[in-house]
Amino acid sequence: MKKLLLASVLFFALSGAAHAETIKATVNGMVCAFCATGIEKSFTALPEVDHVKVDLEEKLVTINMKQGQTLDDDHVEKVITDAGYSTNGIVREKNDEPTK
Amino acid sequence: MERITIGKLAEMTGISADTLRYYEKMKLIGADRTEAGYRIYSSDTVGVVRFILGAKALNFTLEEIRVLLTLESSDKASCAQVLKRTESKIAEAETKIQELKEVKKVLSRLVKECPADNTPTACCPILDHIKGAAKVAMASFIFILAAGTAQAKPISYVGGTMVMQENDETGHTFALDYTVTPKLAVGLYAKKEAGGDDFYTVGPQVNTLIKRWNLPDGQGNIFNMTGAGITHDGNDNEASVWTGFLADYETRRVFISYEPRFMYAGDIDKSFWQRARVGVAPYLANYDDLNTWLMVQVDHHPTKDDNVVVTPLVRFFYKTTLIEAGYSSNDHVMFNWQLQF
Numbered sequence: 001m002k003k004l005l006l007a008s009v010l011f012f013a014l015s016g017a018a019h020a021e022t023i024k025a026t027v028n029g030m031v032c033a034f035c036a037t038g039i040e041k042s043f044t045a046l047p048e049v050d051h052v053k054v055d056l057e058e059k060l061v062t063i064n065m066k067q068g069q070t071l072d073d074d075h076v077e078k079v080i081t082d083a084g085y086s087t088n089g090i091v092r093e094k095n096d097e098p099t100k
Numbered sequence: 101m102e103r104i105t106i107g108k109l110a111e112m113t114g115i116s117a118d119t120l121r122y123y124e125k126m127k128l129i130g131a132d133r134t135e136a137g138y139r140i141y142s143s144d145t146v147g148v149v150r151f152i153l154g155a156k157a158l159n160f161t162l163e164e165i166r167v168l169l170t171l172e173s174s175d176k177a178s179c180a181q182v183l184k185r186t187e188s189k190i191a192e193a194e195t196k197i198q199e200l201k202e203v204k205k206v207l208s209r210l211v212k213e214c215p216a217d218n219t220p221t222a223c224c225p226i227l228d229h230i231k232g233a234a235k236v237a238m239a240s241f242i243f244i245l246a247a248g249t250a251q252a253k254p255i256s257y258v259g260g261t262m263v264m265q266e267n268d269e270t271g272h273t274f275a276l277d278y279t280v281t282p283k284l285a286v287g288l289y290a291k292k293e294a295g296g297d298d299f300y301t302v303g304p305q306v307n308t309l310i311k312r313w314n315l316p317d318g319q320g321n322i323f324n325m326t327g328a329g330i331t332h333d334g335n336d337n338e339a340s341v342w343t344g345f346l347a348d349y350e351t352r353r354v355f356i357s358y359e360p361r362f363m364y365a366g367d368i369d370k371s372f373w374q375r376a377r378v379g380v381a382p383y384l385a386n387y388d389d390l391n392t393w394l395m396v397q398v399d400h401h402p403t404k405d406d407n408v409v410v411t412p413l414v415r416f417f418y419k420t421t422l423i424e425a426g427y428s429s430n431d432h433v434m435f436n437w438q439l440q441f
Binding site: 026030031 | 420
């Protein structure tokens with residue numbers, strides 16, 4: 001029984017070291033902060049998304065995903081299009097920090 | 101038929117040449133031109149001008165007089181149509197009489213309260229009352245501002261709702277929009293016109309995005325806003341339809357827009373007006389900063405006395421709240437706000 005308990009603890013500890021993904025989308029037309037709030041609101045409404053940062057200077061939307069969650073490129077592009085803009089490129093980064 | 105010059109017509113009617121030109125602009129009277137370009141009128145115009153003066157004496161507005169002139173010259177128009185408009189004027193007159201009676205009542209009470217001696221004016225009940233009334237007027241003004249549509253874009257993001265209110269020299273406008281698709285928003289539009297205590301329009305409105313250009317450093321749009329509803333003026337109700345277009349282009353530094361609008365509300369209102377705006381951002385604000393814009397708005401209402409009104413204004417927005425404040429060339433405060441959620 002003790003061995004089973006130890007194996008369970010080790011399993012959950014190892015599976016907790018999942019990667020949190022960051023998606024960066026370059027957006028065209030994003031010049032007005034008031035109008036760009038739609039991008040932030042639309043992404044933060046998604047359960048997979050942890051938080052969003054909008055940067056007008058870099059024309060960049062940075063989407064930090066929750067651990068183990070992701071959004072495919074089509075989904076990212078649809079959210080940005082529904083908010084009134086167009087994407088000019090999507091890149092992904094994996095953060096290797098384990099889950100606390 | 102005898103032809104007369106503008107000077108002669110002015111002399112015969114006692115109306116200045118400037119006013120006669122204005123009547124022509126308002127399409128109340130017609131004029132031909134001589135080869136040299138001078139205005140020339142038929143002798144019948146004297147009768148039309150006298151008709152206008154007679155109607156003005158009965159408190160009809162120039163817009164209403166134009167309708168009366170149309171009825172007067174129409175074979176199909178009836179007395180009942182003229183009666184309907186006259187009854188509406190009676191209702192207006194009664195309202196004014198009541199207001200004046202109230203004024204008289206207050207003035208009489210103040211006269212009774214006055215000590216009528218050498219009491220210093222610091223203790224004058226009449227002056228105290230006027231100061232109190234000024235405070236109430238200011239409180240009402242602030243309430244109207246607070247109750248207060250500033251439209252950054254008539255379509256936001258899918259699932260987004262916008263509430264907006266504009267208070268300017270044209271009246272008070274309220275709009276509520278829900279964005280259904282990236283190219284379509286539906287909502288409610290209501291406007292209480294300036295210059296009439298009981299002149300308003302209300303109805304559903306559909307906003308569509310006709311074309312959008314998303315560029316690396318800018319965005320351009322063409323929108324259409326079309327609605328239908330009821331326009332109420334005094335005792336008169338008319339089905340109304342309105343449509344307008346908004347073309348804009350902005351970068352983080354400059355903003356420019358043009359907006360023509362058309363309204364048809366039967367006998368109450370048939371109008372066209374247009375608005376243009378240019379703006380500049382004095383500093384480049386990022387997404388999380390307070391954004392500030394200095395703008396100039398030019399409104400052109402072809403049928404109004406002050407047909408071109410210029411309003412310098414300042415626009416602030418932070419996240420989902422937008423506020424605009426300005427002061428127009430015809431001495432009206434502008435205050436607009438918009439919330440997005």
